[in-house]
Amino acid sequence: MSREFRTALPFLLPLVFVVSVFMLFPVIGTFWMSLWQDVSFLPRKFVGLSHYLRLFRDTGFWQSAAFTLLFTFVSVAVETMLGLFMALLVNEQFRFRGLMRAVMLLPWAIPSVIGARIWQLIYRYDYGLANYVLQKISGKVVNWLGSSTGAFLSLIIADVWRTTPFVAIILLAGLQVIPDEIYRQAKVDGATLFQRFFRITLPLLKPILIVAVLFRTIDALRVFDIIYVITGGGPGGATTSLSLYGYKYFLLGDFGYGSAISISLFLLALFIALLYIKTGRFKEAVL
Amino acid sequence: MHRFVFFSIFFGLIFLNCEKGHLLTIAVGGAPNELDYWEKLIREFEERTGIKVKLIRQPTDTDQRRQSLIIPLKAKKPDPDVFLMDIAWLGGFAASGWLQALDDYVKRDTFDLTKFFKPVVTSVDIYEGALVALPVYIDCGLLYYRKDLLEKYGCPVPRTWEELLQVATLIQKKERTRNPRFYGFVWQGAQYEGLVCNFLEFITSAGGGLFDSLGNINLCSKTNIHALTFMKDLIHKYKISPPNTYTEMKEEEVRISFQNGDALFERNWPYAWKLHESNDSPVKGKIGVTLLPAFKTGKTASALGGWHIGISAYSDNKEQAWQLVKFILSYESQKRLAIDLGWNPGREDVYEDPELKHNLPHINVLKESFNHAVARPNVPYYTRLSQILQIYVNAAISGRMGPEEALKKAEEKMREIIHTYE
Numbered sequence: 001m002s003r004e005f006r007t008a009l010p011f012l013l014p015l016v017f018v019v020s021v022f023m024l025f026p027v028i029g030t031f032w033m034s035l036w037q038d039v040s041f042l043p044r045k046f047v048g049l050s051h052y053l054r055l056f057r058d059t060g061f062w063q064s065a066a067f068t069l070l071f072t073f074v075s076v077a078v079e080t081m082l083g084l085f086m087a088l089l090v091n092e093q094f095r096f097r098g099l100m101r102a103v104m105l106l107p108w109a110i111p112s113v114i115g116a117r118i119w120q121l122i123y124r125y126d127y128g129l130a131n132y133v134l135q136k137i138s139g140k141v142v143n144w145l146g147s148s149t150g151a152f153l154s155l156i157i158a159d160v161w162r163t164t165p166f167v168a169i170i171l172l173a174g175l176q177v178i179p180d181e182i183y184r185q186a187k188v189d190g191a192t193l194f195q196r197f198f199r200i201t202l203p204l205l206k207p208i209l210i211v212a213v214l215f216r217t218i219d220a221l222r223v224f225d226i227i228y229v230i231t232g233g234g235p236g237g238a239t240t241s242l243s244l245y246g247y248k249y250f251l252l253g254d255f256g257y258g259s260a261i262s263i264s265l266f267l268l269a270l271f272i273a274l275l276y277i278k279t280g281r282f283k284e285a286v287l
Numbered sequence: 288m289h290r291f292v293f294f295s296i297f298f299g300l301i302f303l304n305c306e307k308g309h310l311l312t313i314a315v316g317g318a319p320n321e322l323d324y325w326e327k328l329i330r331e332f333e334e335r336t337g338i339k340v341k342l343i344r345q346p347t348d349t350d351q352r353r354q355s356l357i358i359p360l361k362a363k364k365p366d367p368d369v370f371l372m373d374i375a376w377l378g379g380f381a382a383s384g385w386l387q388a389l390d391d392y393v394k395r396d397t398f399d400l401t402k403f404f405k406p407v408v409t410s411v412d413i414y415e416g417a418l419v420a421l422p423v424y425i426d427c428g429l430l431y432y433r434k435d436l437l438e439k440y441g442c443p444v445p446r447t448w449e450e451l452l453q454v455a456t457l458i459q460k461k462e463r464t465r466n467p468r469f470y471g472f473v474w475q476g477a478q479y480e481g482l483v484c485n486f487l488e489f490i491t492s493a494g495g496g497l498f499d500s501l502g503n504i505n506l507c508s509k510t511n512i513h514a515l516t517f518m519k520d521l522i523h524k525y526k527i528s529p530p531n532t533y534t535e536m537k538e539e540e541v542r543i544s545f546q547n548g549d550a551l552f553e554r555n556w557p558y559a560w561k562l563h564e565s566n567d568s569p570v571k572g573k574i575g576v577t578l579l580p581a582f583k584t585g586k587t588a589s590a591l592g593g594w595h596i597g598i599s600a601y602s603d604n605k606e607q608a609w610q611l612v613k614f615i616l617s618y619e620s621q622k623r624l625a626i627d628l629g630w631n632p633g634r635e636d637v638y639e640d641p642e643l644k645h646n647l648p649h650i651n652v653l654k655e656s657f658n659h660a661v662a663r664p665n666v667p668y669y670t671r672l673s674q675i676l677q678i679y680v681n682a683a684i685s686g687r688m689g690p691e692e693a694l695k696k697a698e699e700k701m702r703e704i705i706h707t708y709e
Binding site for chain 1: 668
């Protein structure tokens with residue numbers, strides 16, 4: 001054992017401890033559970049990978065996987081664009097900037113279930129705010145959660161409202177470390193606003209942008225709370241995310257199959273995270 | 288070194304906090320007024336017996352209540368000792384071996400089982416020959432109607448769905464001029480357990496059902512398709528039920544709509560009565576309650592609901608737990624349950640109580656509706672069957688899928704589930 005390693009060991013151990021207790025063991029434990037027939041009302045027996053074979057034939061699973069991916073893609077794309085816009089805005093000098101930054105964070109500070117409940121009330125058909133406003137303007141009302149598309153878009157709006165501030169605040173931190181001199185120099189060289197944005201801001205922001213998108217993607221993949229509250233997975237199962245689908249099996253008492261669903265969600269998130277790291281050249285980005 | 292000391296103290300404290308000795312615990316949930324009732328009842332039990340009881344407050348939502356029980360039971364935890372279960376998950380709990388058989392206690396104390404509604408006890412509380420639970424209260428689907436409006440337009444209380452449709456169409460048209468939000472009939476159509484209850488009532492009252500007489504699944508039958516088409520048409524064709532029926536309408540949404548005076552007929556559970564008749568209710572004194580209508584081809588049917596009490600198989604305090612169960616099921620406690628909360632006791636003898644009859648004038652309708660009760664399948668994997676029904680019935684009434692196609696697909700899925708878990 002080298003001296004350097006021995007010195008480093010006590011500093012590393014707490015981290016290793018925390019990561020293994022709170023992250024590694026739960027994943028391994030869940031995987032182990034997924035290899036068993038663990039239904040509370042049936043005898044427990046080892047079934048190997050047969051739950052994963054069952055997943056392949058399970059149309060409900062593929063439907064929720066497709067919904068989850070679409071939800072993730074659309075919500076993250078919109079959140080990133082809006083978040084970038086907001087970050088650029090509050091990075092400028094203007095009066096009440098401090099207040100603006102604080103207000104901007106509000107949706108993120110509200111617990112997500114409460115935020116979701118607020119949106120559910122807004123979308124309500126008979127007494128909801130959205131229909132109230134719509135009625136005043138056009139005289140018509142919309143059954144927001146009544147169609148698959150309507151429910152999907154309603155969920156996207158609620159999610160974007162809540163998590164855009166998160167993207168914005170991370171990007172704001174990234175914007176603040178870009179030195180002003182570069183911009184001044186570019187101005188002297190005659191670069192237009194768009195040139196400055198695409199040639200300076202975006203490339204220098206890229207590392208932090210990738211971190212923000214990665215965080216949001218993983219978060220969006222395991223979306224549960226807002227769907228549970230707003231649509232409950234409906235109408236007709238059209239908005240059931242993978243987490244919600246797995247949860248339904250836990251509720252039934254089928255812990256084995258539920259675990260298999262959780263593990264596939266974990267693998268999906270892992271795969272996408274690796275993809276980002278690979279294509280985004282994460283190492284350079286962080287350093 | 289200090290860090291290790293800190294960590295060991297920290298985790299030591301966490302573990303110490305987990306086990307609190309053999310305190311008797313009971314888990315119940317519900318609206319604030321329900322929890323008040325339990326709190327009062329338990330304090331009284333403590334005074335009488337000297338046994339200390341801890342009340343674990345659960346949420347109102349049925350699924351969340353269930354979840355908060357599954358976790359300790361799955362982990363074989365001694366607490367909670369006593370808990371209430373929805374009739375729909377009782378079978379699953381019993382089959383999982385989570386419930387203590389009560390037969391020995393009943394025999395020893397000569398506890399009179401005949402005082403309870405017999406069909407309920409035999410169809411739900413006895414699992415594979417053992418008594419595992421007892422009914423605390425019973426629910427049945429009922430039809431609430433606006434007495435004042437029926438009188439105003441000279442219409443009868445409907446006995447059949449066809450009559451209901453006719454009356455509701457007529458009165459809705461007239462009432463719309465005064466109240467643009469007015470609908471003829473509100474019921475539970477959101478994608479959740481309540482939809483399955485409504486669906487069961489519609490198909491049974493048409494002469495259909497989930498299974499044929501041999502117990503084989505027979506969902507995609509002509510009668511069932513007819514009933515489901517009718518449900519869908521109520522919203523889309525006849526438009527006497529609001530478009531948010533299939534997105535938002537659960538018990539409370541339906542109750543509030545009716546209570547605000549926005550509906551002529553309402554399908555709901557008995558709990559709604561007390562709230563409709565409360566002092567700040569706009570429909571106070573203007574309502575009546577009766578059995579649900581039937582199609583010409585069938586007989587009235589009420590989905591059987593309600594909550595049952597049981598003792599955990601892992602309880603470290605079974606004797607005291609049984610004392611508490613007996614107290615909760617005593618004549619006095621059951622009567623208070625009916626008078627304070629307006630719920631239907633699981634004990635049949637309470638229904639003859641003069642004070643109760645005075646407080647709940649519709650108690651006879653309730654008792655009669657129990658005779659037309661249709662139970663949900665008492666199988667341990669019922670939840671999964673229900674989830675499938677919820678999805679496809681909801682898809683059909685939302686218009687996303689034709690009723691026949693929806694039932695065909697649901698039947699296919701249900702066969703798969705039965706095959707997996709049987």
